[in-house]
Amino acid sequence: MTKVAIIGSGPCGLSILRSFQQAEEKGQIIPELVCFEKQSNWGGLWNYSWRTGSDQYGDPVHNSMYRYLWSNGPKECLEFADYSFDEHFQQPIPSFPPREVLYDYILGRAKKSNLKKYIKFNTVVNNVVFNDDQFVITSLNKKENSISQENFDYLVVATGHFSVPYVPEYEGMNSFPGRILHSHDFRDAEEFRNKDVVVLGSSYSAEDIALQCYKYGAKSVTIGYRNNPIGFEWPEGMKEVHYLDKLEGNKATFKDGHTQNVDALILCSGYLHHFPFLEESLKLKTHNRLYPPKLYKGVVWQDNHKLFYLGMQDQFYTFNMFDCQAWYARDVIMGKTQVPDDAEIEKDINNWVVKEEALEDSIQMIDFQTEYTKDLQVASDYPKIDFELIRTHLKEWKHHKEENIMTYRDKSFSSPVTGTVAPLHHTPWVEAMDDSMTTFMKAKSS
Known part of the structure; x- marks a missing residue:
């Protein structure tokens, strides 16, 4: 049976697992799936930890989330097409929830789809080489301190690119007392x-x-x-x-x-695209941009069509774009979509890169990523979602921020899946000091 390795069980890793699960629900035979997750829980960056520096096993902490973090964009713009906020919470909720609420939503779909059965937790991938048409993956189970080596036919890198910081140096840092x-x-x-x-x-x-x-x-x-x-x-x-x-x-x-x-x-100097576990011929090397080089459809590694990268773009779109990427990668892996020849791949990549380089402002960037995501959506059976409405929402969101950076989180948007208009939150964001899900979900007292 075909074997697929997935590195990371954050939103991108869960998207690719969900895409295969959906195919299985439709009666299709799916490959054997193994997802390697170095943390003890799923959710990637959304899995908050108080830790900084090293985890309990001495590895660098993956997490970049912090207390009191609220969504900085409308939740409607990241909604899953196959799992609405209405379905998860069984009631309408405001457009700008805190981290805990979004984390609960991410895990809701994963639990409903029983995705945990594919994941090896506390397992870090140390080395990946490509030999004889297969990926040889060496991993370490940190809890058991045991090393394993397995062969896979396909590899999906879903590690994200917001965990390895770029740290510049300035004159006087060494003697700064703060x-x-x-x-x-x-x-x-x-x-x-x-x-x-x-x-x-x-x-x-x-x-x-x-x-x-x-x-x-x-x-x-x-x-x-x-x-x-x-x-x-x-x-x-x-x-x-x-x-x-x-x-x-x-x-x-x-x-x-x-x-x-x-x-x-x-x-706040940004992050590095960092893949120390990959051999050089497999590594994506890029800065943070809307269309990274050498990725056909922003997903398929140009030099090896058995390797896929998810979520490596700079992002206006997030969860539903990751889904569209995952559904496309799944269809390539399952043979439902054919990758074209090298000349066509080069032409397609260059076309997107030229468009990206001509962008002049954030509104044009929103249009660019909308067209990119729609292009992926029509290439698979990803469920219907109104990306044109999301495009409009993103532009309104930018306008609201320009009007008043302190109040943009107090606005409401409508769902591109259900049409539900979000209620206003009971407390203006600047006054909402408690970011717990319990307090967020409470109705305003009279």
Whole structure:
């Protein structure tokens, strides 16, 4: 029987498992599936841990989530086509839930589909080589301290690319008396109450961590950008300045000459696409972009059509895009979809890359990823979902952020699956200090 290895049981890994499970539900014979998960639980990044640095086995912590994290985009834009929020929660819920609520939703579909039976937990893949038309995978069961080697016909890399931080260095860091950390190790905004915080970066993580620190009582929050500012109208106590030049004691000097007292420096400098377990000929090498090179349909490794990467793009779309990628990969593996010849692959990849390089703003980027995701959807039997509505939602979401960065999470959107309009949350986000699912799901008291 054909054997398929999947590395990672986060949203992407669960998507590929679900795609095969759906095929089996339709009476099709599916391959033998083995999913390797180095953590003790599923859900990938959404599986929150207080740990930073190393886990209990001495391996680098995968998790980058933090307390008080709320969705920074409408939940409707990531909804599974085959498992709605209405089905999971049995009631409408607001559009911007906290992490625990989304994690519960992710696991709801996985549990309904009985996906855990395919997963080997506490098992890290140490080495992958491709020999004689098969992948030879060496793995370590950390709990039992036992090494195994297995052969597989196909490999799906679903490890994500938000777990290995890129950490730059600046003059004065070694003698800085305050706290320095990467966003990967940020866990609790309460730590920075009454402190002057500098956040370096202009990504979603920089934006959200800066807002978290402000919300939970930082004395001041200064965002340092390298190329372009985030550009929102920040509340009093927050500002954006040009990038950090140097640190002298507790004084930060920025490229525009601005100086600022600083107690804590948070590096939101991004992550690396890092696959140390793969031999060189199999490694995706890219920065964070909407269309990584050498991936046909953003999924199939150009040099080896038995290797698939899921979720390696910069993302406006997430869970349902991962699903579309997974359904496509499944159909290639099961022989229902044929990968074209090398010339056609090269032409298709170049076509998408040229389009990406011509993009000028986030609205065009949303359009690009919408068209990419729709292109994948029509290539498989992924259930119907209204991607045009999601496109509209994403553009409205961007507009709401530009109107007021403090209130965009208080808006409501409609489901692209059921049409349900989300209710307003009982508490404005800036006042909602409790991010537990229990409190979030409560109706507002009269």
